[in-house]
Amino acid sequence: MEGYSNAIGVKAGRKSMVSFIMVFILNVFYVCPSSARYFRQPGCIEKPLELREEMASVIISGTVKEIMPDSHHSGMYVGKVEVKRVFKGEKVLGSLTDARGVSDSPSQIRIVMVKGFGDINICVNNARVRDTRIFLLNTIGKGELRLNSSIEPITVINLGRTEAAVE
Incomplete structure (x- = not known):
């Protein structure tokens, strides 16, 4: 007992x-x-990844090198992102880097400025310096890039889904 x-x-x-x-x-x-910060906003419903990839004009994987406050939008940030791989929008990205005087040579490191971090309309909208993620982007006026939807973590599944949706 x-x-x-x-x-x-x-x-x-x-x-x-x-x-x-x-x-x-x-x-x-x-x-x-x-x-x-990496969890979805309460009540946030994200469209399927395949649909968000169709809506994006540029899809890259990259590492956040620097984050700065956005002087035009309170509570939002601009990130300096080092491009690791371009899934979609190579020509768009090339024209943006050429316009800034940055060489588009494969041996050169490509850096792009991404707006929209901290946007409450995007479910997963924050990143930290040294985060490597998949970024779904759209061009906005003056040759700038902005988050189109949630930042995706780099996983084998997400990489496969991204490649399949882009092809």
Whole structure:
């Protein structure tokens, strides 16, 4: 009988430990909202990736090198992104880099300025310096690029889906 009550005590201990961990995690996100920046906005419904890729004029993978406040839009940011790979919009991207006087040679590192970080209309809209992601972009006036939709993490599945949708 003593072994039976001990087993019940162990199960209750595990249950309370799991509850404690869940409450702790939720408190971290509540107290420190920046830790939840990669989660979707509450109530945000994203269109399927394939549809968002059709709507984007440029799709790249890249690494965020610098983030600066957007002087024209409060709460939003502009990011300097080093292009790693172009999935869609090579010509558009080439014309943007040529207009800025940046060489389009494959041996040169391509840097583009991306607006729209922090846009509340985009579900996953924030990135940190050194984040490498898939960016779905559109051109806006004056040869600038802006986020078209959520920033996608680089995973084998997302890379495959991006390549398939673009081809």
